[in-house]
Amino acid sequence: MRTKIYPIKDILWFLAFLGLMSGIFRMWFGLGVTTNMVDSIPWGLWKILNMVAGAALATSGFTIGMLYYVFRIKLFKPLVVPSVVIAFLGYGSSLFSLLFDIGLPWRFWIPFVSWSPHSFLYEVFWCVSLYWAVTAFEFTPSLFDRFKSEKAARILHGMGFGAAVLGISLSSLHHSSLGSLFLVTPQRLFPLWYSSLLPLFFIISAMGAGMMFMLLLRILYAHFYDPEPVFGPMPKEGAITCSLDGTPVKATGSGKDMPMLETLAIIAVSILGVYLALKISDLFINGSWKYLTAGTWESWLYIFELLIGTVIPILLVALPKSRRSPTGLGIAALSASAGLVLNRLDVGIIGYFRDAGFVYFPSFSEWTLCLGIISATILVFLFFVENVSVFDENWKTRHVAKGIFSGSFDNLTHVLKSVLSETAQRVTLIAVISIPFAWIIQYPPYHESKNDATIVQPSIGLDALRKSLRIDGNRDGVFADFPHYEHQNRLGGEESCNNCHHLFLPGDKSTPCFRCHRNMLQSTLIFDHTLHVSAVADSEGFSGLHPENYTCKVCHTEGSVKTASNAKSCLECHNRDMGLADVKDSSLDISYATSYQRAMHGTCIKCHDLKAEELHKDQLNKCFICHKSLTPKDNLIDKMREPKLLLVENVRSESD
Amino acid sequence: MEQWLDFAKGPLFTFAFLFMILGLFRHVVLQIYYLIVRKGKRLRNAPWKKIILDTLSWVVPVKHFIPGTAFFSSASFLSHIGVILVPVFLADHIVLWEGFLGLNLPSISSGFADVLTLFTIVCLIILFCCRLFVGRQRAMSGTMDYLILIMVFLPFASGFLASHPKMNPFSWDMMMLTHILSAEVLFIMIPFTKLAHIVLFFFDRISGLHWQLRPGAGDKVADALFGKEARV
Numbered sequence: 001m002r003t004k005i006y007p008i009k010d011i012l013w014f015l016a017f018l019g020l021m022s023g024i025f026r027m028w029f030g031l032g033v034t035t036n037m038v039d040s041i042p043w044g045l046w047k048i049l050n051m052v053a054g055a056a057l058a059t060s061g062f063t064i065g066m067l068y069y070v071f072r073i074k075l076f077k078p079l080v081v082p083s084v085v086i087a088f089l090g091y092g093s094s095l096f097s098l099l100f101d102i103g104l105p106w107r108f109w110i111p112f113v114s115w116s117p118h119s120f121l122y123e124v125f126w127c128v129s130l131y132w133a134v135t136a137f138e139f140t141p142s143l144f145d146r147f148k149s150e151k152a153a154r155i156l157h158g159m160g161f162g163a164a165v166l167g168i169s170l171s172s173l174h175h176s177s178l179g180s181l182f183l184v185t186p187q188r189l190f191p192l193w194y195s196s197l198l199p200l201f202f203i204i205s206a207m208g209a210g211m212m213f214m215l216l217l218r219i220l221y222a223h224f225y226d227p228e229p230v231f232g233p234m235p236k237e238g239a240i241t242c243s244l245d246g247t248p249v250k251a252t253g254s255g256k257d258m259p260m261l262e263t264l265a266i267i268a269v270s271i272l273g274v275y276l277a278l279k280i281s282d283l284f285i286n287g288s289w290k291y292l293t294a295g296t297w298e299s300w301l302y303i304f305e306l307l308i309g310t311v312i313p314i315l316l317v318a319l320p321k322s323r324r325s326p327t328g329l330g331i332a333a334l335s336a337s338a339g340l341v342l343n344r345l346d347v348g349i350i351g352y353f354r355d356a357g358f359v360y361f362p363s364f365s366e367w368t369l370c371l372g373i374i375s376a377t378i379l380v381f382l383f384f385v386e387n388v389s390v391f392d393e394n395w396k397t398r399h400v401a402k403g404i405f406s407g408s409f410d411n412l413t414h415v416l417k418s419v420l421s422e423t424a425q426r427v428t429l430i431a432v433i434s435i436p437f438a439w440i441i442q443y444p445p446y447h448e449s450k451n452d453a454t455i456v457q458p459s460i461g462l463d464a465l466r467k468s469l470r471i472d473g474n475r476d477g478v479f480a481d482f483p484h485y486e487h488q489n490r491l492g493g494e495e496s497c498n499n500c501h502h503l504f505l506p507g508d509k510s511t512p513c514f515r516c517h518r519n520m521l522q523s524t525l526i527f528d529h530t531l532h533v534s535a536v537a538d539s540e541g542f543s544g545l546h547p548e549n550y551t552c553k554v555c556h557t558e559g560s561v562k563t564a565s566n567a568k569s570c571l572e573c574h575n576r577d578m579g580l581a582d583v584k585d586s587s588l589d590i591s592y593a594t595s596y597q598r599a600m601h602g603t604c605i606k607c608h609d610l611k612a613e614e615l616h617k618d619q620l621n622k623c624f625i626c627h628k629s630l631t632p633k634d635n636l637i638d639k640m641r642e643p644k645l646l647l648v649e650n651v652r653s654e655s656d
Numbered sequence: 657m658e659q660w661l662d663f664a665k666g667p668l669f670t671f672a673f674l675f676m677i678l679g680l681f682r683h684v685v686l687q688i689y690y691l692i693v694r695k696g697k698r699l700r701n702a703p704w705k706k707i708i709l710d711t712l713s714w715v716v717p718v719k720h721f722i723p724g725t726a727f728f729s730s731a732s733f734l735s736h737i738g739v740i741l742v743p744v745f746l747a748d749h750i751v752l753w754e755g756f757l758g759l760n761l762p763s764i765s766s767g768f769a770d771v772l773t774l775f776t777i778v779c780l781i782i783l784f785c786c787r788l789f790v791g792r793q794r795a796m797s798g799t800m801d802y803l804i805l806i807m808v809f810l811p812f813a814s815g816f817l818a819s820h821p822k823m824n825p826f827s828w829d830m831m832m833l834t835h836i837l838s839a840e841v842l843f844i845m846i847p848f849t850k851l852a853h854i855v856l857f858f859f860d861r862i863s864g865l866h867w868q869l870r871p872g873a874g875d876k877v878a879d880a881l882f883g884k885e886a887r888v
Contacts, residue, residue, distance in 0.1 A: 436674035
């Protein structure tokens with residue numbers, strides 16, 4: 001019975017290990033290198049898919065709790081524990097993914113002590129973490145069941161009602177707050193998705209689709225572990241839905257849990273129906289229906305989202321034939337869950353970052369970490385399903401197939417045969433394969449050149465003669481307009497070039513900055529070994545079959561291992577042709593150029609600091625002097641252009 | 657060729673090396689796991705002193721030579737010296753260690769390394785010939801045994817040629833690429849073949865505790881070795 005889940009588990013383990021590696025690389029190298037997020041796109045896949053959508057799918061914890069504890073529908077008793085487990089794991093994984101998403105993960109606890117009640121995210125953080133604690137509390141009785149501590153379990157079961165009520169209030173608070181988060185940015189969110197009712201939409205859709213997700217998991221559980229209560233009695237005693245040779249065995253009739261699932265589906269789709277009605281009427285009241293008929297891809301996406309999120313589930317549940325079949329219900333549930341996730345992606349990313357300047361597509365690391373966390377969550381869920389009484393209380397009597405030890409005396413390997421039967425061996429084998437794979441695919445230094453955001457582009461001339469330059473190395477919109485010609489004039493014409501252009505490529509004069517400082521954030525190796533080998537062979541006049549093999553001893557000390565440390569200093573040859581005639585220190589290493597950002601900042605700020613002191617212009621070394629895009633229009637920057645106002649400003653600040 | 661070399665030295669090398677390290681680590685973990693979980697009770701009364709002394713006696717297996725195979729055994733033992741020393745302590749490899757892990761190991765001189773390499777190559781050829789021509793060893797050898805010898809031989813031979821350009825009939829790039837790629841294939845093979853004795857050697861004597869044959873185990877051995885038809 002459990003063999004069907006093995007290949008799925010293997011894939012989940014593989015994804016989880018890939019995610020583990022991308023998590024490590026994210027912590028090691030930082031967000032800038034591992035993700036495709038930039039300053040104008042401050043959140044991505046992790047926040048929206050793992051956090052917002054993950055939390056929304058886990059709402060069944062409070063909806064089922066509400067149906068069972070508040071409305072006293074005893075029918076749903078078998079679903080109370082699984083829904084709590086889903087909430088616990090869903091919120092746990094949301095919070096866990098948030099750890100990777102925030103810039104300084106080790107300061108995640110700051111909102112607990114540093115209160116900022118005016119912030120939506122502050123409220124979301126508090127509610128989510130408190131709610132997670134509540135679900136953990138609700139979940140513990142099942143663990144006590146496992147460890148046969150009946151007294152503790154009974155006490156905790158008795159407290160379930162209080163915990164459920166607390167959970168309900170916390171959930172409804174933060175789900176609407178997540179919607180409110182997008183409420184404050186009407187200028188960014190596409191009008192189709194923007195509405196003043198966003199908080200309401202968020203909580204209603206999460207309630208409806210959360211129930212459908214619960215339904216989906218119940219049917220999947222039945223499919224993989226215990227088909228009888230849902231798919232009906234099997235044709236033979238102890239037979240499986242899938243016989244040994246792989247042909248499916250048809251179930252006869254429907255199981256005893258089907259009435260409960262049908263009721264749940266009807267409740268869920270009624271909520272989804274209300275959601276659909278609200279959404280459509282909101283479109284007309286807001287007047288944004290004209291975007292719906294505009295025929296852009298956004299309008300099609302919106303229609304598609306509503307179709308799979310609401311219309312298809314409602315239709316499938318409304319038709320008696322599909323409602324009474326587990327497969328029909330499963331498809332309806334899957335469609336509703338997918339619709340919910342798509343809705344969150346639309347609101348959070350697709351409809352939100354339209355004016356960001358370029359299209360955000362998550363990097364490989366983002367995908368793998370996202371899928372890895374989801375896979376790890378599913379694996380933990382499966383662990384609970386297999387070892388704790390989650391779905392049924394008779395789990396102990398069920399046949400649990402232990403890994404079968406097949407003594408495989410393989411005369412070649414002694415490994416491969418037994419691997420397939422033992423969980424420990426399977427999992428470690430997957431780790432051995434997936435971790436090196438993840439390493440070469442994700443290790444950031446292997447992919448530097450592919451990450452276009454960090455490769456420096458030349459500055460843009462603002463006029464035909466390039467008198468004024470726009471410096472925007474990685475083209476992310478945070479630029480500095482640099483009056484090059486003006487600086488040249490002010491500092492003394494042609495003589496002054498060397499003030500900034502400190503090093504040239506051999507034979508060149510006034511090499512542009514980006515030719516050496518090639519990476520926005522990291523140092524670049526500008527020493528080209530291959531080029532040197534052939535150039536030295538040419539200049540020394542080597543000939544024969546392998547002229548370039550004789551060049552080693554020109555730079556490297558003979559008889560020792562050839563490394564950079566025992567090579568000739570750069571200046572021994574390049575003292576004339578690279579503009580370094582004045583440098584006295586002959587061991588100066590010029591093989592690395594610092595990052596573009598550091599080079600620009602270092603060169604400009606050093607001089608501006610000096611001039612600010614010299615000329616008594618204390619604004620001269622401020623950020624907005626160069627980065628005009630960083631300041632709002634009405635800020636000091638405009639006043640700076642008029643000397644008189646500047647004086648007034650100075651006087652005012654002094655008198656303050 | 658330049659790109660190929662870079663790729664083989666960079667991502668591919670990392671993959672193979674990490675694969676080997678993790679694969680061997682997996683063997684250690686599984687061994688310890690099974691020893692503790694499955695054989696916990698037996699371990700308590702295990703004759704540890706005897707096990708350790710036994711393991712050490714196999715490090716220099718002079719005691720265990722059987723008269724008929726002494727030549728084969730000594731060649732096998734002697735080849736290990738070069739196989740362990742040269743890849744780890746060769747000066748050119750020390751640079752790699754330093755680059756990857758920051759390790760500053762002592763190195764052996766290049767002359768000594770040459771001698772050891774040639775010695776190892778000779779030993780490997782003797783082993784191969786023994787397996788091929790001596791009846792007793794031939795009967796015991798499978799495809800993988802020959803393949804392992806060839807795969808160990810390749811990096812040594814190509815490395816020797818690459819470091820002696822005057823004897824090298826091929827281009828240096830080609831030789832170096834062969835050297836790196838064959839070593840990487842070897843790395844990937846290690847955890848899944850007999851070469852895993854790099855770590856499993858140390859568990860060899862303890863595994864005496866594993867032996868508790870089930871009913872019918874002999875038949876299973878026969879099945880695995882000769883196939884089911886042989887028994888009928």
